[in-house]
Amino acid sequence: MAGSYRDRRGYVFTSGDRILRGVFPAAAEVQRGFLESPVSARLMSSGQLIGTRIASDDPSALGIEGAALLLEHERVPFVSYPYEWPFAALRAAALLQLDLHLSLLEHGYTLADASAYNVQFRGPEPVFIDVLSVERYVPGAYWNGHRQFCDQFLSPLLLTARLGVPYNASYRGRIEGFSSTELVPLLRLRDKIRPQTLLHIVLPARLEAAARRGRVDARPAAARRPLPKSALRRLLGGLRRWIGRLQPPSRHTDWTSYATDNTYQDAERSAKRELVTRAIRVAAPASVLDLGCNTGDYSAVALEAGAGYVVGAEADPPTAHLAFVRAQREKLRFLPIVQDAANPSPSQGWREAERASFTERANFDFLVALAVEHHLAIGRNIPLDELIRWLVGLAPQGLVEFVQKADSTVRRMLALREDIFADYTEENFRQLLAANARIVESRVVSAEGRVIFLYDRRP
Amino acid sequence: MSRLIAVTLLVFLAASPAYAYLDPGTGSILIQGLLAALAGASAAVAAFWTRLRQLFSGRRKPADPEHRDAPPS
DSSP: OGGGTTOSSEEEEEETTEEEEEEOHHHHHHHHHHHTSHHHHHHHHTTSBOOEEEOOOOGGGGTOOSOSEEEEEOOOSSOOOGGGOOHHHHHHHHHHHHHHHHHHHHTTEEESOOOGGGEEEETTEEEEOOGGGEEEOOTBOOOTTHHHHIIIIIHHHHHHHHHOOOOHHHHHHHSSOOOHHHHGGGSOHHHHTSHHHIIIIIHHHHHHHHHHTTSOOHHHHHHHOOBOHHHHHHHHHHHHHHHHHOOOOSOOOTTTTHHHHSSOOHHHHHHHHHHHHHHHHHHOOSEEEEETOTTSHHHHHHHHTTOSEEEEEESOHHHHHHHHHHHHHTTOSEEEEEOOTTSOOOOBSGGGOSBOOHHHHOOOSEEEEOSOHHHHHTTSOOOHHHHHHHHHHHOSEEEEEEOOTTSHHHHHHHTTSOOOOTTOOHHHHHHHHHHHSEEEEEEEOSTTOOEEEEEEOOO | OHHHHHHHHGGGGGSOOOOSOSSTTHHHHHHHHHHHHHHHHHHHHHHHHHHHHHHHHTOOOOOOHHHHTSOOO
16 A cells, blocks of 8 residues: 555555555564564454454465565555544544553553554544554663654644644645644643643754754763653653543534524424435445535434444534544444545645545445535535536435525525526436436425435446 | 643743754654653652661661571571
8 A cells, every 4th residue: 555655664555355464574573473462462352453363375476575474454444534533533543542552561562653644443433553563662762653643643633722723624735744843833822831732842842943953962862861661651641641631622613503503494304314214224335425414413314224334524623523522422333524525635645645535435335415515516616517426426326415596505605695506406406416327216305495316326 | 740841941932933853853852851861860869768768767778688597596
């Protein structure tokens, strides 16, 4: 896989449905020892570490070279990236990273790095996927991943928790997270002088500046003074307690209150529930994409009706955060991610192949797109024919809701702008949908004439 | 401990910000070096304190094993 090119200890590749990892000779012995130890078995059964076994395949038959050890990993239902995670997800991933590190230290192991890309999700449960990051702990050693942890977990979380700014868009652009030197000038004095912020963000940034000017030198410090294991544990434990308490600001957006106090009527809601339940029972999809998932009402309905796994795409980070918290609380196999349908995650990183685009990863059996189409067609000026082609392309079957121009929501959207949407009619919508898929059913679900279409584009 | 660091290094807050960095981990390594030094210092203080307490409580060091194991005459 393109994302693992930087690791000098091994590399990940796929063979058919299998995810395999070749381990180079230098790391093979430690890896074998770790995977045969009770600690790895315990971390796998608790779900913190991805299921990994030593594969017995002949490496040359798979066309790989240089590997002294071959590992096979369990798959995750959907690959997601830190810049797509809502606040609660990034926080959960940070806590997993710290918990895992603390558990490993108890048994003489440590983590070589602290990349947020080493964590994936199964529903709202984070899982550590990079076993090659596990190394033998050398007494006195420093935490080499500290800087990376701060850049990829702590700084983005603080950007939201302290300043109320969602990190997702800028995290996507930078990929490697936020440097402390850039976060410090944004923080207010009362935030800067909090002991943990001082210790992990402000002072490292200042010391780095001092080192750059040649006032201090990190090398003799690291060589002379060993960091006792107890101090390392305190460092990790302190971060864990602190991050566990971080919360996004409590002010809610319009979107966040959408699920509770919009123009929806109870009858409309129950009609939608009934339709989703029936369609999911018939289709029995292993994976569902809930586009514009809001706080996950219909994701939960789909799961109850028997869907295997739901990925929710929600453009508003605070709403996605609430959906994630709901998935955690109700233990749903539901992963809400921050995703703007009009600007989905691109393929990016080194050679534009390091992180896959949303479309490349989108392999869903069923689409639920309720009350979202008008936000794209009217709100973002996406031509209706392109929009329908794109929606139908996301999954072979699905439910798509059409919102009439006379609907109070659309009227509000058009109140302050010119109506340039002459072709935005139910009839046109129906014709365009029929050109891309078979319309199995259509049903009016609201007094204002909202219609839900069930389409199927399979031959 | 973090409060001590806060007081010791508030001076650094006065320094003007720098936007480039030397290498990815300098600040992190230095802060851990500082923690290591503090851990070393607190261990030394603890050891000194223990000795002081022993001195004032009048307790002697445990008897030399050779003498303790000497057969009763």
